[in-house]
Amino acid sequence: MQIKLAKKYGFCFGVKRAIKLAEKNPGAITFGPLIHNEREIKRLEDSYNVFVQNNTENVQPNQDVIIRTHGITKQDLKTLQEKRVKITDATCPFVIKPQRIAQEMSEKGYVVVIFGDAHHPEIKGVMSYSVSEPIVVASLEELQKLVENGYRLPKKVALISQTTKQTQKFLDIANFLISHCYEARVFNTICNATFDNQEAVRELSSEVDIMVIVGGKTSSNTKQLLNIAQLACRDSYLVQDEKDLNPEWFIGKSVCGIAAGASTPDWIVQQVCNAIENI
Numbered sequence: 001m002q003i004k005l006a007k008k009y010g011f012c013f014g015v016k017r018a019i020k021l022a023e024k025n026p027g028a029i030t031f032g033p034l035i036h037n038e039r040e041i042k043r044l045e046d047s048y049n050v051f052v053q054n055n056t057e058n059v060q061p062n063q064d065v066i067i068r069t070h071g072i073t074k075q076d077l078k079t080l081q082e083k084r085v086k087i088t089d090a091t092c093p094f095v096i097k098p099q100r101i102a103q104e105m106s107e108k109g110y111v112v113v114i115f116g117d118a119h120h121p122e123i124k125g126v127m128s129y130s131v132s133e134p135i136v137v138a139s140l141e142e143l144q145k146l147v148e149n150g151y152r153l154p155k156k157v158a159l160i161s162q163t164t165k166q167t168q169k170f171l172d173i174a175n176f177l178i179s180h181c182y183e184a185r186v187f188n189t190i191c192n193a194t195f196d197n198q199e200a201v202r203e204l205s206s207e208v209d210i211m212v213i214v215g216g217k218t219s220s221n222t223k224q225l226l227n228i229a230q231l232a233c234r235d236s237y238l239v240q241d242e243k244d245l246n247p248e249w250f251i252g253k254s255v256c257g258i259a260a261g262a263s264t265p266d267w268i269v270q271q272v273c274n275a276i277e278n279i
């Protein structure tokens with residue numbers, strides 16, 4: 001089996017930074033999983049005694065707390081500050097940007113429209129910075145349906161995006177708002193790392209017989225990569241690690257493309273490559 005790696009894949013700047021901060025703070029807790037990759041989280045537990053805590057109530061005063069790459073809500077941050085814990089902020093700067101825009105634009109009277117998944121921690125955090133109720137839509141279709149069902153779009157809106165969304169889909173929503181609102185301000189908050197990884201998958205998936213995307217199953221950017229790969233290569237699969245590989249996928253195939261989400265460490269990608277070579 002010939003293996004082709006995507007031109008860009010794996011750990012992004014924000015994740016590398018967060019992991020370095022965790023390694024420099026042994027014994028700390030991370031508020032929420034630092035990144036969306038279970039095996040890397042386990043490595044930090046085993047080697048650095050850095051554990052995940054999901055509830056601010058369980059955080060003890062004076063504890064070292066690392067804030068995950070996707071950020072936390074304004075309320076949770078306030079609770080931690082009131083507990084006087086030592087905070088190391090690993091929120092990715094690409095996530096801080098939409099948080100700030102949400103706050104500034106809502107304070108100026110714009111209704112913030114977020115293209116994203118309302119249940120994702122990053123979006124929960126961004127929503128908490130808007131001083132008025134934001135609108136969260138996962139697709140253009142969802143926005144159109146809202147309007148068809150009688151929702152009256154505000155006069156002034158400010159559009160931002162979850163950092164991991166696809167640019168074209170963001171532009172479709174922007175076009176809709178521009179043509180339906182009196183004033184629509186558009187802020188591209190999709191991060192470069194996501195964009196570069198997506199373009200690399202788009203290119204590679206049209207050159208191979210099978211695509212394997214390596215990443216956490218709860219990782220939004222990894223799922224986006226799978227969706228993009230499936231457009232050009234029907235036989236595209238998402239695996240967390242080499243144990244998820246199914247030898248039957250490779251029957252009759254000769255070239256396998258491999259890409260990885262922004263929270264996938266190189267050592268897992270390498271293990272997947274080795275396992276595919278031995279199929």
Ligand code: SF4
Pocket residue numbers: 012013014015069092093094095163191192193194221262
């Ligand atoms: S994918 Fe982008 S936004 Fe998310 S941590 Fe990486 S650099 Fe930051």
